[in-house]
Amino acid sequence: MRKYETIFVVDSLLKSEEIDSIISKYERFISANGGKIEEIEHWGKKRLAYEIKKRQYGYYVLIRFDGPPTMIKPLEREYRLNESLLRFKTLLMEKASIEAVNKAAAATAEKQAADEEETPAVKTIVPDEPSVEETEAPVVETETEENVEETPAAETEETTNVSEEEEPEKEG
Numbered sequence: 001m002r003k004y005e006t007i008f009v010v011d012s013l014l015k016s017e018e019i020d021s022i023i024s025k026y027e028r029f030i031s032a033n034g035g036k037i038e039e040i041e042h043w044g045k046k047r048l049a050y051e052i053k054k055r056q057y058g059y060y061v062l063i064r065f066d067g068p069p070t071m072i073k074p075l076e077r078e079y080r081l082n083e084s085l086l087r088f089k090t091l092l093m094e095k096a097s098i099e100a101v102n103k104a105a106a107a108t109a110e111k112q113a114a115d116e117e118e119t120p121a122v123k124t125i126v127p128d129e130p131s132v133e134e135t136e137a138p139v140v141e142t143e144t145e146e147n148v149e150e151t152p153a154a155e156t157e158e159t160t161n162v163s164e165e166e167e168p169e170k171e172g
Helices: 016-032 069-081 095-118 145-171
Strands: 002-011 036-052 055-067 085-092
Touching: 002 016, 002 036, 002 069, 016 036, 016 055, 016 069, 036 085, 055 069, 055 085, 069 085
Parallel strands: none
Antiparallel strands: 002 055, 002 085, 036 055
């Protein structure tokens, strides 16, 4: 038995039930023909790099499985017969890629275990400081109407005096 990885893109305009039935169809096909499915990853709806059959989006699915080499040709024939599939690719996994997948899976499992240990099941929040509603609003000093009115009036008087003094000097 060899390890394979197959990815296919389903038309995203199909209903989720139809997409699930297509995925389960290929699961059953692999199992019925001597394969053993290790993992199925639903990558979801993603934008295509270019239009395929006048579609801009597709639903991506990755299946990793063990199977005999004789199963690949019939599997790809099944892919070709389904008009809802936009693209597909089946690859034989090499040792390096198998190790990389195993390392990634182990790292993900460790991270999940660490997250479960660090975070308690129930968080209780105790406020140290009173909330904004409980505190008094800060007092902000603003200019009164009297101050506002006096400032422009004083400025206008000074400017008029200066302009009257300058004008006679220029004439004379």
